[in-house]
Amino acid sequence: MARVKLSSIQQGGRVRVVEILLDSKLQTRLINMGLTRGATITVICRNHSSTIIMLNSSSGYGRTIALSKDVAERIIVEAVDPSTENCNGEFQT
Amino acid sequence: MSLRELGCSVVVGVIGQPNVGKTTLFNVLTGSMERVGNFPGTTVEMKVGRRAFGGGVVCFVDLPGIYGLKAVSVDERIARDFILYGDWDVLLVLVDSTLPVETSYLLLQILQLTRRVVVALTKYDEAERLGVEVDADLLRRSLGVPFVRVSALKGAGLSELLAELVRVGGSSGGEPLRIGFGAAESAIERLARVVGGSRARGLAYLILSGDVELGERVGVSRGAAESLKKEILMVSGRDSEELLASTLYNFAREVVQPAVRLLRGAGGERSILLEVFSRPIAGALLSILVLFTAVFTAFTVNTGFPFTALLRVLGFVEAAEVVERYTVSGLVEALFDWVGDSVAEFLGGGFVAEFIAGGVIEGVAIVAQFAPLVFVALAVVSAIEDSGLGPLMAVSLHGLFRRFGLSGRAVYPVLISLGCNVPGVVASRAAVDGVERLSIVASASFIPCQARLIVLLALVGAIIPGDPVLQSLAVLLVYAGGFILYLVTALLFRRFAAGVRGASELVLELPRPHWPSLRVVFWSSWSAARHFIVRAGTILVAFVVIVWILSHTGFSGYTGDPSSSFAFYIGSSIGFVLKPLFDLSCESSWVVGFAVLIGFIAKENIISTIAVVRGVGDVLGGLGLNPVQGASLLIFFMYYIPCAATATTIWMEVRSVKFTLALIGYTAVVSLTLSLIFYRTALLLGV
Ligand SMILES: Nc1nc2c(ncn2[C@@H]2O[C@H](COP(=O)(O)OP(=O)(O)O)[C@@H](O)[C@H]2O)c(=O)[nH]1
Numbered sequence: 001m002a003r004v005k006l007s008s009i010q011q012g013g014r015v016r017v018v019e020i021l022l023d024s025k026l027q028t029r030l031i032n033m034g035l036t037r038g039a040t041i042t043v044i045c046r047n048h049s050s051t052i053i054m055l056n057s058s059s060g061y062g063r064t065i066a067l068s069k070d071v072a073e074r075i076i077v078e079a080v081d082p083s084t085e086n087c088n089g090e091f092q093t
Numbered sequence: 094m095s096l097r098e099l100g101c102s103v104v105v106g107v108i109g110q111p112n113v114g115k116t117t118l119f120n121v122l123t124g125s126m127e128r129v130g131n132f133p134g135t136t137v138e139m140k141v142g143r144r145a146f147g148g149g150v151v152c153f154v155d156l157p158g159i160y161g162l163k164a165v166s167v168d169e170r171i172a173r174d175f176i177l178y179g180d181w182d183v184l185l186v187l188v189d190s191t192l193p194v195e196t197s198y199l200l201l202q203i204l205q206l207t208r209r210v211v212v213a214l215t216k217y218d219e220a221e222r223l224g225v226e227v228d229a230d231l232l233r234r235s236l237g238v239p240f241v242r243v244s245a246l247k248g249a250g251l252s253e254l255l256a257e258l259v260r261v262g263g264s265s266g267g268e269p270l271r272i273g274f275g276a277a278e279s280a281i282e283r284l285a286r287v288v289g290g291s292r293a294r295g296l297a298y299l300i301l302s303g304d305v306e307l308g309e310r311v312g313v314s315r316g317a318a319e320s321l322k323k324e325i326l327m328v329s330g331r332d333s334e335e336l337l338a339s340t341l342y343n344f345a346r347e348v349v350q351p352a353v354r355l356l357r358g359a360g361g362e363r364s365i366l367l368e369v370f371s372r373p374i375a376g377a378l379l380s381i382l383v384l385f386t387a388v389f390t391a392f393t394v395n396t397g398f399p400f401t402a403l404l405r406v407l408g409f410v411e412a413a414e415v416v417e418r419y420t421v422s423g424l425v426e427a428l429f430d431w432v433g434d435s436v437a438e439f440l441g442g443g444f445v446a447e448f449i450a451g452g453v454i455e456g457v458a459i460v461a462q463f464a465p466l467v468f469v470a471l472a473v474v475s476a477i478e479d480s481g482l483g484p485l486m487a488v489s490l491h492g493l494f495r496r497f498g499l500s501g502r503a504v505y506p507v508l509i510s511l512g513c514n515v516p517g518v519v520a521s522r523a524a525v526d527g528v529e530r531l532s533i534v535a536s537a538s539f540i541p542c543q544a545r546l547i548v549l550l551a552l553v554g555a556i557i558p559g560d561p562v563l564q565s566l567a568v569l570l571v572y573a574g575g576f577i578l579y580l581v582t583a584l585l586f587r588r589f590a591a592g593v594r595g596a597s598e599l600v601l602e603l604p605r606p607h608w609p610s611l612r613v614v615f616w617s618s619w620s621a622a623r624h625f626i627v628r629a630g631t632i633l634v635a636f637v638v639i640v641w642i643l644s645h646t647g648f649s650g651y652t653g654d655p656s657s658s659f660a661f662y663i664g665s666s667i668g669f670v671l672k673p674l675f676d677l678s679c680e681s682s683w684v685v686g687f688a689v690l691i692g693f694i695a696k697e698n699i700i701s702t703i704a705v706v707r708g709v710g711d712v713l714g715g716l717g718l719n720p721v722q723g724a725s726l727l728i729f730f731m732y733y734i735p736c737a738a739t740a741t742t743i744w745m746e747v748r749s750v751k752f753t754l755a756l757i758g759y760t761a762v763v764s765l766t767l768s769l770i771f772y773r774t775a776l777l778l779g780v
Contacts, residue, residue, distance in 0.1 A: 002182055005181075009503065019724070020335070024163050024303065024334075024683055025526075026598060026600065027334070027335070028161070028163060028165050028302075028303070029160065029165070029600050030600060031161075031334060031335055031338040031601075032161035032163075032198065033158035033160055033337065033602065034195045034198065034342060036335060036338050036339040036342055037331065037335055037339055039337060039342070040539055044367070045367060045371040045372050047371050047372070047376075047492070047501060048373055048492060049373070049491050049492035049495060050371070050488055050491050050492070050501075050599060052367065052371060052488065052603065055195065062192070062195070063192055063195045063601065064367075064599045064603040064604075064605075065490040065600065065601065065602055066484070066487070066491075066501075066599060066600075066602075066604065067598075067599065067600055068495065068500065068501075068598045068599035068600075070595075070596070070598055071598045073292065080411065
């Protein structure tokens with residue numbers, strides 16, 4: 001599946017984190033907030049300077065995180081394939 | 094002082110991720126906090142709250158809100174060291190019931206070190222509202238520590254929580270939690286054997302996550318840790334920190350998720366606020382509007398301005414006076430005038446009577462007038478924080494701030510500085526990195542605080558009498574100027590002093606916005622205001638007294654004539670410089686000079702100094718200035734370092750005398766230059 005920068009994902013897009021290419025301090029911050037490899041996220045807003053994402057969780061009220069554009073550019077993601085998605089109500093909008 | 098000396102029978106360390114509701118719960122459990130010195134090796138104050146329970150005293154130590162234990166910043170180091178080496182009986186770990194899986198991450202790190210833990214599932218009322226149910230018994234069985242559902246706002250679950258804390262505090266807690274780490278398991282196990290002890294695996298986890306300092310502390314060399322991390326990379330193809338964290342999150346999903354039940358088809362609640370604030374221009378404008386509304390709400394509650402000015406212009410002078418009289422400041426002023434007069438009458442004239450009425454009581458009166466202003470300003474700020482609007486504003490302003498090398502987080506120091514620059518400078522700690530932090534420290538003092546607003550309004554009222562529209566415009570311009578100076582200074586600092594290009598990055602959690610809770614707002618502003626008023630108040634009273642003495646005594650002792658007082662000599666030396674620049678008269682130059690000096694100590698004293706020295710309330714008249722001179726000096730007064738307390742705080746934050754002095758010099762030069770440009774331009778234009 002195609003790998004792209006998180007910053008290029010449109011509002012409403014659901015993606016999975018493949019790689020984080022940030023310096024170690026920022027990487028630690030993101031990882032500690034739950035943005036690890038394999039985490040599924042939804043882009044809930046995007047504008048010229050930032051991307052706002054929601055980590056998908058069972059409760060449907062995932063943690064919402066704002067990332068500046070330069071951070072979002074260094075997070076590599078791939079689209080979530082609906083057929084392989086864990087379907088036990090992981091996340092619904 | 095040790096916690097045991099405070100009479101604590103059980104010492105509880107309270108810890109949780111940011112926004113889990115720690116401050117709120119802390120307040121409900123303990124009512125108030127005391128500062129009991131600093132955390133070892135840091136300048137961060139340790140705050141402790143106490144609560145009598147079951148015949149003993151339970152003491153709660155407030156630990157910083159952090160996402161994980163690996164020490165990247167001071168906050169994490171404090172929490173990590175307290176957990177590993179502190180003198181506590183039980184840890185109270187908070188997990189947000191509305192985000193149970195995510196906020197369990199920190200808990201799982203802690204459980205690998207100790208099981209002397211009680212977990213509070215916070216904000217349970219909110220979870221119920223959202224239709225999220227968390228099975229506390231199931232979690233207790235799977236993780237082996239008690240989980241208690243609490244709601245700080247509703248006061249629910251607190252007795253059960255206290256009972257569990259006392260029970261676990263008196264027990265041994267058992268072995269730490271053991272989590273399997275797959276591809277990293279062998280490295281963890283080998284490192285744990287080297288480290289030794291019951292919490293060895295938890296320590297190995299942190300060291301392989303990259304906590305070098307901790308490794309060295311427990312005798313693991315940097316090289317040994319590195320080679321194990323490389324090994325994990327070879328075996329799994331993944332960075333060890335990322336692999337370990339992923340494993341922990343997966344564990345959280347496996348263990349915590351089954352305990353979470355959705356009563357309705359919850360989820361996907363869209364936030365209108367989020368939509369609006371993330372619009373490029375509208376969002377930023379809205380944020381700026383919120384900032385201004387915040388300041389002026391605070392000010393209007395206290396002084397009635399600008400309604401009073403408006404009433405005056407419309408001809409309702411008496412109505413304006415009534416409003417003025419019944420605002421908080423008006424009432425306080427009336428009270429102290431009465432006290433001052435009564436005391437003067439009682440003592441019957443003379444040096445002592447004048448000293449007490451004009452010096453001491455006047456000083457206390459200024460503090461008393463200032464106090465409600467600070468309190469209301471802090472309340473507005475904490476309402477913005479509590480509602481979750483703060484982070485939204487940070488996101489919306491990020492687009493603007495990044496052009497000046499800052500991240501959207503730099504809005505916090507602005508917001509808080511609008512109340513007072515002292516906590517504003519401290520709020521630079523919200524910065525992403527060291528350079529951003531220093532640039533905020535360097536620029537925060539340009540944001541006009543409430544004390545400067547008092548000076549601003551007094552002078553604007555005198556310079557442009559009877560025109561509330563122009564007055565308001567002038568006030569707005571001063572604020573806009575402060576905001577611009579803040580941004581430009583930050584940029585200059587970043588580029589030229591730190592030599593960094595590009596902006597700081599923004600990574601910020603956005604809590605769900607909600608109406609602020611009155612209780613929370615009252616608590617947080619009350620505790621901040623109390624601390625501030627005591628500290629600033631003492632300084633203020635002392636300075637008013639000193640100013641009074643300097644302006645009423647000279648080489649020949651007590652004098653009723655200011656121009657033979659010490660103040661005259663001190664003021665003249667500064668006035669000597671200002672005199673030719675602003676064409677000041679001889680009489681006014683020394684008073685202005687003296688006021689400038691006093692302004693270094695505390696800005697709000699500028700007005701009182703002029704009043705004390707001149708013995709009149711009319712500022713411009715007291716100085717014999719024309720409006721253009723008044724306006725120019727106003728600009729000067731507004732932008733140099735706000736007060737001695739701010740200067741001290743700057744020094745405390747950066748620990749560099751050179752930096753602090755350079756900054757004081759910089760603000761003085763900038764403000765003087767701007768005010769001269771204004772003055773000369775006005776003259777040229779023949780105003
Ligand atoms: N509904 C509800 N909200 C809460 C409760 N406790 C805290 N909050 C809210 O959660 C947010 C974060 O709380 P705060 O105590 O500042 O969290 P901290 O960052 O962990 O100190 C604030 O907006 C609080 O109003 C609670 O018991 N119920």
